[in-house]
Amino acid sequence: MKKIGFIGVGVMGKSMVRNLMKAGYELSVYTRTKEKVADIIEEGALWCDTIADCVKDREAVITMVGYPEDVWEVYFGGAGIIANARPGTYVIDMTTTSPKLSVEIYERAREAGIYAVDAPVSGGDVGARHGTLSIMAGGDEEAFEACLELFKSMGKTIIYEGKAGNGQHTKAANQIALGGVIAGVCEAITYARAAGLDVQTMLDSISQGAAGSWQMDNMAPRLLKGDYDPGFFIKHYIKDMKIALEESDARKLTLPILMEVLDMYKKLDEEGMGDMGTQALIKYYEEQ
Amino acid sequence: MKKIGFIGVGVMGKSMVRNLMKAGYELSVYTRTKEKVADIIEEGALWCDTIADCVKDREAVITMVGYPEDVWEVYFGGAGIIANARPGTYVIDMTTTSPKLSVEIYERAREAGIYAVDAPVSGGDVGARHGTLSIMAGGDEEAFEACLELFKSMGKTIIYEGKAGNGQHTKAANQIALGGVIAGVCEAITYARAAGLDVQTMLDSISQGAAGSWQMDNMAPRLLKGDYDPGFFIKHYIKDMKIALEESDARKLTLPILMEVLDMYKKLDEEGMGDMGTQALIKYYEEQ
Numbered sequence: 001m002k003k004i005g006f007i008g009v010g011v012m013g014k015s016m017v018r019n020l021m022k023a024g025y026e027l028s029v030y031t032r033t034k035e036k037v038a039d040i041i042e043e044g045a046l047w048c049d050t051i052a053d054c055v056k057d058r059e060a061v062i063t064m065v066g067y068p069e070d071v072w073e074v075y076f077g078g079a080g081i082i083a084n085a086r087p088g089t090y091v092i093d094m095t096t097t098s099p100k101l102s103v104e105i106y107e108r109a110r111e112a113g114i115y116a117v118d119a120p121v122s123g124g125d126v127g128a129r130h131g132t133l134s135i136m137a138g139g140d141e142e143a144f145e146a147c148l149e150l151f152k153s154m155g156k157t158i159i160y161e162g163k164a165g166n167g168q169h170t171k172a173a174n175q176i177a178l179g180g181v182i183a184g185v186c187e188a189i190t191y192a193r194a195a196g197l198d199v200q201t202m203l204d205s206i207s208q209g210a211a212g213s214w215q216m217d218n219m220a221p222r223l224l225k226g227d228y229d230p231g232f233f234i235k236h237y238i239k240d241m242k243i244a245l246e247e248s249d250a251r252k253l254t255l256p257i258l259m260e261v262l263d264m265y266k267k268l269d270e271e272g273m274g275d276m277g278t279q280a281l282i283k284y285y286e287e288q
Numbered sequence: 289m290k291k292i293g294f295i296g297v298g299v300m301g302k303s304m305v306r307n308l309m310k311a312g313y314e315l316s317v318y319t320r321t322k323e324k325v326a327d328i329i330e331e332g333a334l335w336c337d338t339i340a341d342c343v344k345d346r347e348a349v350i351t352m353v354g355y356p357e358d359v360w361e362v363y364f365g366g367a368g369i370i371a372n373a374r375p376g377t378y379v380i381d382m383t384t385t386s387p388k389l390s391v392e393i394y395e396r397a398r399e400a401g402i403y404a405v406d407a408p409v410s411g412g413d414v415g416a417r418h419g420t421l422s423i424m425a426g427g428d429e430e431a432f433e434a435c436l437e438l439f440k441s442m443g444k445t446i447i448y449e450g451k452a453g454n455g456q457h458t459k460a461a462n463q464i465a466l467g468g469v470i471a472g473v474c475e476a477i478t479y480a481r482a483a484g485l486d487v488q489t490m491l492d493s494i495s496q497g498a499a500g501s502w503q504m505d506n507m508a509p510r511l512l513k514g515d516y517d518p519g520f521f522i523k524h525y526i527k528d529m530k531i532a533l534e535e536s537d538a539r540k541l542t543l544p545i546l547m548e549v550l551d552m553y554k555k556l557d558e559e560g561m562g563d564m565g566t567q568a569l570i571k572y573y574e575e576q
Contacts, residue, residue, distance in 0.1 A: 122497045134497050159493040169483040170490050173476040177499040180472020187543040188465035194539040195457040202458050205447040209410045209422050211465040213501035251482040254576055255475040256548050
């Protein structure tokens with residue numbers, strides 16, 4: 001594989017494109033606003049005016065867009081990927097989206113002789129920049145193997161999770177576990193402040209023990225500095241939790257922590273904080 | 289300091305006594321059931337029939353009992369510590385108990401010329417055995433310094449948290465953060481099972497990323513083997529969460545995750561699972 005199309009070049013997508021080019025791939029890119037990718041065009045990516053152009057004569061096409069509606073549109077819309085990719089192309093959706101949609105892409109791709117892999121990531125902007133993303137892939141194992149070199153130029157922990165949709169299911173499990181951790185850290189900080197503790201001393205005392213977590217080590221320090229810049233946007237996390245909840249409901253699962261954390265973030269979003277990072281959950285507690 | 293009294297010798301207390309003796313301290317011990325400490329008496333600890341005996345002529349007295357009622361009784365009961373310790377003794381409550389009670393002990397001890405330190409721990413049975421406990425201490429700083437050598441023979445991360453009660457407040461913050469983590473991990477596993485994922489593969493995919501935690505690394509493997517033996521008893525965690533909730537209520541804080549997790553564990557306790565380890569929270573979800 002040499003020629004790659006990349007559709008949807010946001011903050012993370014841009015870093016991923018750069019890492020692919022660094023690894024020697026030829027990139028053509030399509031995104032909604034051309035100006036936003038002027039830098040990577042400068043660096044050698046080929047601009048395409050349409051999805052059809054971006055897909056034409058490419059061995060693999062990666063999508064990294066926003067919401068499930070966007071994924072649907074770029075795959076199935078009038079001038080979308082499925083209608084324009086030639087048979088034998090690998091199409092890899094790295095957006096965090098609905099497992100059901102990944103299965104639909106897989107099935108409609110197969111009818112067109114195209115190989116689809118769902119491969120959402122975790123690791124955020126930093127992981128994308130450093131090429132250390134975790135990549136959770138679902139689809140046919142042969143297709144996964146064929147894309148492995150490609151994945152290696154963007155990620156570190158690259159795991160085949162099974163059939164189509166399983167990459168998304170794994171990411172959903174990640175987002176579910178995440179909610180409890182973030183909320184737990186925010187409640188501990190809220191309690192410590194109210195009790196008059198020095199919060200940093202409290203965190204130093206507990207972070208290496210049984211309550212410790214990546215979020216406590218990495219998110220809490222930003223929060224304590226009043227830094228709410230997005231490593232991971234609240235609005236995107238809400239999207240991910242809605243997907244997890246929808247899939248849980250479909251299986252008659254009740255996940256009270258997921259529901260509670262989703263409600264808290266929705267409240268912050270309604271108050272206009274959707275573009276802040278997830279660590280801004282502390283504001284939910286500060287508003288009490 | 290050389291002569292130490294130790295009151296309340298359960299699973300953790302026993303390991304702590306052993307580590308103190310290994311460090312060269314002379315230990316006298318008192319606990320409710322003498323037979324349970326036959327081994328450490330064999331190893332050189334001096335048995336006392338009453339608290340008064342266990343406190344007499346000791347430079348420091350450590351308590352590690354069960355519930356706040358037990359703490360109250362050993363300190364203030366008819367034949368308790370405060371009435372029997374000589375002035376100048378250091379009394380160190382390492383039980384996880386109510387910060388309010390720690391303040392009461394501190395004040396009544398001071399009136400008697402006794403120095404009180406609240407020093408709850410985390411790290412569980414394993415930390416106690418290996419002498420690697422985290423110790424969170426509140427009280428006068430001079431008293432903390434005087435007890436530091438003692439603490440070093442039982443723990444690794446030993447932090448002064450400020451005035452009396454602050455050790456307990458720090459532990460409460462730890463227990464609050466813990467609840468969200470455990471519940472998040474259990475919900476992720478519940479989701480993964482229902483979605484048909486291989487749970488171990490899912491955990492391997494996410495445990496080094498933003499959703500990672502000590503609980504995911506250490507508790508989830510036990511849970512997946514169906515091992516519900518207590519590293520940390522559900523019944524004790526319920527006690528700790530009730531204390532945290534009481535203190536939160538007193539400060540007009542609403543901590544929804546803490547409340548939700550407490551309710552889940554109460555349900556398990558009502559079903560007779562109080563003597564299981566906290567990883568048995570998964571059963572709450574399995575019963576759905």
